[in-house]
Structure formats: C-alpha cells, structure tokens
Amino acid sequence: MRAVVQRVSSASVVVDGATVGAIDEPGLLVLVGVTHNDTPAEAAKLAAKLWGLRILHGEKSCSDVGAPLLVISQFTLYGDARKGRRPTWQAAAPGPVAEPLVEAVCAELRALGAHVETGVFGADMKVSLTNDGPITLILEI
Numbered sequence: 313m314r315a316v317v318q319r320v321s322s323a324s325v326v327v328d329g330a331t332v333g334a335i336d337e338p339g340l341l342v343l344v345g346v347t348h349n350d351t352p353a354e355a356a357k358l359a360a361k362l363w364g365l366r367i368l369h370g371e372k373s374c375s376d377v378g379a380p381l382l383v384i385s386q387f388t389l390y391g392d393a394r395k396g397r398r399p400t401w402q403a404a405a406p407g408p409v410a411e412p413l414v415e416a417v418c419a420e421l422r423a424l425g426a427h428v429e430t431g432v433f434g435a436d437m438k439v440s441l442t443n444d445g446p447i448t449l450i451l452e453i
Contacts, residue, residue: 313347313417313452313453314389314451314452315450315451316342316450316451317449317451318340318341318342318448319338319339319445320341320442320444321337322337323335323341323439323440324382325429325430325431325437325440326439326440327436327437333430334429335427340379341382344384344385344389345386345387345389345390346390346405346413347390347405348403348405350409352413355413358417360424361451362381362417362421362451367447367449375426378427380427381426381427381428382428382431383414383417383418383428383431384430384431387404388401407433415433
C-alpha cells in the first residue's frame with residue numbers, strides 16, 4: 313500500500329456537486345493507493361501508522377489530539393510514467409481488490425478511535441485542502 317499524507321487545516325471532497333467528506337479542523341488528508349499483492353494486514357499497519365504519525369503541530373499525532381482524517385482512494389499513486397508520456401496503471405489493483413482494502417484502512421482507523429471522513433470509491437472527486445506547513449509525506453507499507 314502507498315499513501316500520500318498531508319497535514320491540513322481543513323479538507324473536503326465533492327462528488328457530483330455534493331460534499332461527501334470534510335474535516336474542518338487540523339488533521340490529515342490521506343490519499344491511499346493499493347497494489348495487487350496488498351493484504352488486510354497491510355491495511356491495519358497503514359492505519360496504525362497514520363493514527364500515530366507525529367506530524368501535527370508540536371510533534372503530536374492524530375491519536376494524541378483526536379485529530380480527524382479524510383481518507384480518499386487514489387489508484388493513480390501506482391501510476392508509472394517512466395516511459396513515454398502516458399502513465400500506465402498496471403501496478404494499481406483493480407476495484408474489487410482495492411476497495412475492500414481502502415475500506416479496511418478506514419475501519420481500522422475507526423477501531424483505533426479516529427474520526428474518519430471519506431470520498432467515494434471510483435467516483436470523479438474534487439478534493440480541496442489547505443496544506444498546513446506545508447507538510448506532505450509518502451508512506452509505503
């Protein structure tokens with residue numbers, strides 16, 4: 313699994329003109345990509361990493377301060393543009409494999425006590441955010 317994590321002051325995701333997920337306070341925006349051999353164990357490991365990641369102000373984590381997370385599926389994180397001008401998506405897991413694992417990340421976060429907002433898997437989403445810092449990390453699990 314791969315995730316791009318941004319510390320944000322606020323973030324939201326809109327589908328078909330309607331806001332489907334939003335955080336209006338400091339927290340994390342997490343874009344999650346899944347590849348073919350990812351497992352529920354890796355989803356749990358990613359969730360634990362996100363919950364305890366100390367990148368909020370004062371080197372705090374979401375678990376320390378109860379900060380919310382907005383988690384959005386992002387198959388393009390496994391795009392490969394090393395050759396030519398058009399990326400390939402061969403490393404991205406297909407929807408039937410990826411969707412349950414993105415949902416597992418969210419479920420694990422909630423089980424840890426997190427407030428989690430989400431996008432809509434496979435939808436054309438408009439994501440807005442105010443990156444705080446800016447701080448952006450790439451996590452590989």
